[in-house]
Amino acid sequence: MSSIQHLVEANRPGLQQYEALYKKLHANPELSHQERETSALMVKHLRGLSDELDIRTGIGGFGLIAVLRNGEGPVVLARADMDALPVAEQTGLDYASTKYATRGEKETPVMHACGHDVHTVCLLIAAESLISAMGQWTGTVVFLFQPAEETGDGARGMVDDGLYTRHGCPVPDIVLGQHVAPIRAGVVASKSGAIMSSSDSLKVTVFGRGGHGSMPHHCVDPIVIASHIIVRLQTIVSRVVAPDDVAVITVGSIHAGEAENVICDRATFLLNIRTLSKPVRKTVLEHVNRVIQAECDAGFCEKPPLIEHHMSIPATVNAVEVEAKMRQTMADVFGRAFVTAPQSALASEDFSILADAVGKPYVFWLFGGTEASLYDSMAVSGELSKLPINHSAQFAPDMSVSLRTGGDAMVAAVLTFLTLRD
The missing domain is CATH 3.40.630.10 (Zn peptidases)
Incomplete structure (x- = not known):
């Protein structure tokens, strides 16, 4: 003993x-x-x-x-x-x-x-x-x-x-x-x-232009733009991070609008990122920001997105x-x-x-x-x-x-x- x-x-x-x-x-x-x-x-x-x-x-x-x-x-x-x-x-x-x-x-x-x-x-x-x-x-x-x-x-x-x-x-x-x-x-x-793993949490707000649901051509729909962002974020894991590295991107919450016939003026979602190495973490965070910015540009947002980094754990x-x-x-x-x-x-x-x-x-x-x-x-x-x-x-x-x-x-x-x- x-x-x-x-x-x-x-x-x-x-x-x-x-x-x-x-x-x-x-x-x-x-x-x-x-x-x-x-x-x-x-x-x-x-x-x-x-x-x-x-x-x-x-x-x-x-x-x-x-x-x-x-x-x-x-x-x-x-x-x-x-x-x-x-x-x-x-x-x-x-x-x-x-x-x-x-x-x-x-x-x-x-x-x-x-x-x-x-x-x-x-x-x-x-x-x-x-x-x-x-x-x-x-x-x-x-x-x-x-x-x-x-x-x-x-x-x-x-x-x-x-x-x-x-x-x-x-x-x-x-x-x-x-x-x-x-x-x-x-x-x-x-x-x-x-x-x-490390953990990074972001709150993202996408700004659109609201209006009547029957006239989308007069609006900028933040729900559509946020949806494109959320789907596109997964390509960071599948196409940016090496297959033998580890990264997880989760959108755990999304809030937008109050009525089915109203295009709202903003959409907010909460995002969490998990990685095991500093280089991968840096790469993922950079690409998350790029995807959000690019999709907002592609969606003709009149105002840049607000990206709030509210929790970070090594x-x-x-x-x-x-x-x-x-x-x-x-x-x-x-x-x-x-x-x-x-x-x-x-x-x-x-x-x-x-x-x-x-x-x-x-x-x-x-x-x-x-x-x-x-x-x-x-x-x-x-x-x-x-x-x-x-x-x-x-x-x-x-x-x-x-x-x-x-x-x-x-x-x-x-x-x-x-x-x-x-």
Whole structure:
């Protein structure tokens, strides 16, 4: 048994209290930038763990850190995200969310449909474990609880609010993060290089000239022009991006007009772009802008289109050297349950901003949340694509196994980069 494996097992806290905490969090989710009660609950629990924790709150909204100093050595930052999604839960769990919250001008149901409640509890488990093991390591650990991951601006908000300056967070030597995923519960998966994609979101407004539906020759129809743009955008993926590169362009929303016999004066659509490399990202963004401009010119728009770039998240790219170091630890701790992720995920994370802001390396990995027997049966029947995935109203991680796996994985990763005592 490796020393880290022994430390993980010897210092794992009883999980019953954490299961109860998880149920409370799951039943009481909060949207991005509204994580007041979740943040307060984190602080309350952390204060109950140890007086050694230096807790600082109100960072970039409801973000917080708890700093555990234990002598000279490396600084390791471990991150969890706290926010939920505007989704109406359909899991049927006895602790399912029935919460509603105001989003914009509307009341919307709220659910932890992405597993951030798992992440926060796993980080608390890791904090208790590492406090228990303080006699066996030296260095500093920062436990960071981040708001607003789903809106893509939570990590940036913490950094811009002075995370590493006025809030006094020690600059880390390594930043660590993880995400529960719809893979077999108990499995941990990592890979070097890009593990998650970049994400760019645009709001595009096409301006036409409105009028009566019976007189289109006196109008400039923005719906027709927007439709041409939306179809033409897919040729960027099929005809501009190389076949062995990856890009996804999705138009997820389009709004125009109010009546069938009126040609409206503008059409608006929302666009999302996913890529895995900086060169491909740059190429796609350039061509998206060119297509929009060209189609508006071809449609005789009297006013240039308005292209608003309202969210941008970089790809999550694990450096080979640090991922290899963590990989060895995970293989020792999890054995055959640690695997190499077969491909990059086209989901996105703002996690890397916490490291990039101070020019430090990071490692991000996935761990399984799908109940093992369900996963195995669906694999045998070839129906894995039917399993509830992140952001689904039916996404329900296997609570006990997910918490244990995520807690153990974070402890193992943190210990990998601290100095262990002989």
